[in-house]
Amino acid sequence: MSPRPPPAWGGLAARRQSMSTAAAHNPSLWRGRLATSILLVLPLALVIGLAFDLPLLMTALWSITDFKSGSLTPEYYQDFFGRPIYLSVVWRTLEIAFAVSCCCALIGYPLSYWMTTLSPRGQKISLIIIVMSFWVSVLVRTYAWIVILGNAGLVNRALQHLGLTERPVQFLYGELGVCIGMVNVLLPFLLLPLYAAMLQIDPRLRQIALTMGATSGQFFWRVFFPLTVPALAATFILVFILSLGFYITPAILGGGKVPMIANMLDMLINQFPHWSLAAAMSCVMLVLTLSLFALYQSLRGKVAA
The missing domain is CATH 1.10.3720.10 (MetI-like)
Known part of the structure; x- marks a missing residue:
């Protein structure tokens, strides 16, 4: 017989399982949690995109762009x-x-x-x-x-x-x-x-x-x-x-x-x-x-x- 988990751990596991089950059977609840997660991550994603990803994309674009004609070229x-x-x-x-x-x-x-x-x-x-x-x-x-x-x-x-x-x-x-x-x-x-x-x-x-x-x-x-x-x-x-x-x-x-x-x-x-x-x-x-x-x-x- 396996030992019974402590009450605090058992209660936390039970609450997590019940929340997962409720989200699986209630699509609106799942979409609400997803929207909340996206809102929390969005500011950091914007900072990373503007400060790091955008300059890299611009550099990659400049490396294949002819500024005189505006066409793409592998010349450089x-x-x-x-x-x-x-x-x-x-x-x-x-x-x-x-x-x-x-x-x-x-x-x-x-x-x-x-x-x-x-x-x-x-x-x-x-x-x-x-x-x-x-x-x-x-x-x-x-x-x-x-x-x-x-x-x-x-x-x-x-x-x-x-x-x-x-x-x-x-x-x-x-x-x-x-x-x-x-x-x-x-x-x-x-x-x-x-x-x-x-x-x-x-x-x-x-x-x-x-x-x-x-x-x-x-x-x-x-x-x-x-x-x-x-x-x-x-x-x-x-x-x-x-x-x-x-x-x-x-x-x-x-x-x-x-x-x-x-x-x-x-x-x-x-x-x-x-x-x-x-x-x-x-x-x-x-x-x-x-x-x-x-x-x-x-x-x-x-x-x-």
Whole structure:
């Protein structure tokens, strides 16, 4: 004999069942509840539609519209895919985004694992330090790297003082400086989700593995690391997506010598009146980003499962 549910739970379940039965047998009641739900969702739907969906639809329309004749044309997509200069900018953006994501993974994974080994107080302090980075403007943090990595910066002065170099090392105004600045900005976006995923792993698995004769290294590579691979892949893709749209860091630390997609769009819109070509480039990157986001969501679902 199954146990009887508590009175409160039983009464709530009974009321829900009676309301569902009444709505099923009374179409007017069902339509009234549907109308109420639509009215509650309508303001949010209007805000999302006007603030997000409408600009995307206008961008997609501009990418296939000839403003002189008003007719639809694939000319701007053909221009984008037919010119090597645009494809080279896209390829360079993908290369830098991949390099930044790899650096964030190589730095962030050991750091996240180290945070899980700290005491509760140490974990809170480390989280506070990481979250504090969001309080500083990206612009300020980017300019700070000029003070650190410039020809007369702290790093070059230290290298020359130690006798390791005779001349200043050119860290800035190249892909190296751009990658360093982007890693500094994007590392917390990998650290926090990955650290949260590591905390979800049952700590008793380590005790079981050690009891069965496994070493700490064997436990990490055979148990802990495989369980965190989906979370690492998901955060890797998240950082990769965020890297595709960077503008401030490449513009400052790259010195105009490392054009990325966002910088190219700025040139096409503000310096050259090629709005339709910029819209076509934006739509191509939107499709790429949505594909990566779908992959991120699938990996995120595996982590949650």
